[in-house]
Amino acid sequence: MSKTATQKWSDKVQADWVVTAKKRGGLFISKLSLYTVLISLSFVFLYPLLFIVSQSLMMSTDVSDSTVQWIPQSLSFSNYLDAFLALGGAQSRTYWDAFMYSGIISFGSAALQVFSCALAGYAFGRYRFPGYTLFLSLVLFAFLVPPQTIIVPLFQLFSDFGWINTFYPFIVPSLTGHGLKGALFVLIFIQFFHRLPFVLEEAARIDGASAFRTYWTIMLPLARPAMLVVFLFSVVWHWNDVFEPNLYLRVPNYYNLSQTLAIFNGVGSAQIDAATAGLNAAQTIGVAPTMMNKIMAAAMLSILPMLVLYLFTQRYFVESVERAGIAGE
């Protein structure tokens, strides 16, 4: 009895480091299934991008041709030219004007949010003060309040200031650590500063640096991973946001990319509706001058800046989330 037990034990020990043929086969199969799952999931994630690219390069005849699924019969780059002009959203505006508006809103707000959310995060992460718990729960509260609840007074406030159709409704809340997902960014900074060792600060303070100098020259440079993750996320979320620009930029001359894209889409569906009025679904095939290819070209143009940004900063997006400790504990 005891002998068989010993036998089994030694078998197990051997099996851990001797790679038998059977084990290698099992390893191969598990590797194969792992990569199969990963690659097929990757397809799902790449699907929107592939869809946009493939549609945007098609001629109208290919879009309505049901035999053409992915690969266009002939490439057509003219969609991009049309989309480039249409994304201006108004006469005498092109893609570049809307692009500038999107860029100023997203990069400006992102830079300001990094600055202000780091300040607030530092206060919570490094100090204990009366009202700490109260204010911390206010941060959490601000994180959880849906923007839907406060749009009416907020819009009123900004129009009282005369800020409609300007950048101020984006810039000023960002400057104070609010704005789009501001509370989340404060929470990220709190987590990050909380984990830094206290010795660094003490050394600086003993050497006579003021609180702000310590913060600016020692703690903030250390917070680079957190700053990077906040900046990148803020840029991307502001770029993709449709809600706030729709609220505060109300004249076509001030529209940003996400707005002009939506308008272009509206024009496209209106044309399709007009062409197919009174026809049933089967009859519409091939009749409507579909604008899907042009709309997809516009979609591609509006996400292209973010794609380029992502291409160069992909590593930081993924790594900095780990280092900045979004997850916290």
Place this chain on the structure above:
Amino acid sequence: MKKKLRLTIRMRTVLEAYSFLSLWLIGFAMFMAIPLGRSFYYAFNKMNVTKEGLTPEWTGTLNFRRAFSTDVNFLPLLQNSFLELLIQVPLILIFAMFAALLLNRPLVGRTFFRGVFFLPVIIASGAVLAEILEQGAERMPLFTSTGLFMTLSNVIPPNILEPLLNLADQLTLVMWNSGVQILIFLAGLQTISSSLYEAADIDGATKWESFWKITFPMIAPMILVNTLFTIVNSFTAANNQMMAYIRTVVFNQNDYGYGAAIGWIYFLMIFLIIAFVFWLFRKNLSNTEGRR
């Protein structure tokens, strides 16, 4: 050292803390507290647009009663958005956990896969997603193709099959929405020391057991974080219908009071859900508090 002021060290640190916090506090008052209070007040009024701007006219709970009785659009919308949230949150969590576990293994091309899994956060979170959804691209041909439906409907009764296939269709949307959550889980997984798994392995635990006894408890806090993030993220999603509805009420019908009221109802409902989430994780929270 300012000797004139004669502050104690404690006083000085408190002052420093408040000066760091002041900017945020001003912002909180201006862009959160005051708007919230005003919107609460508006919710009980009919806001008339006059030459002097908006003038409130007290109507009591009329706006709230209207939302639940005469407004035919609001209740179905509310119901839909919460049903969607209740279905999506668990699905996103499960999928994100699964994907994070996959990506946490030693892989060839791990950076590439991570980059791909995160891609929808970049491209499919705003207006572009709305476009793609409109074109029906989120419905993978696999599930909606009538062939599959017809074949399966011979085996499974259609009234059970249809919701199932719809759920399968939603899966792509779930995957696209889980980029950040995957990263958070991944970050959590990497904080777990490998010695725990080694110890469990020596004690004879299977992979399955060590997932439930080590991995799961260790990343339970991340589940809370992810749940909150998913809920909050859904507010500003491009396909959030409640957002679109409130905007229509406020800016097309100029019904400011009613818009504020339904905004508050939405907020209270969300708050109930979040309170429920915190209640679910209460044991976990008290554990982390002790650990700090």
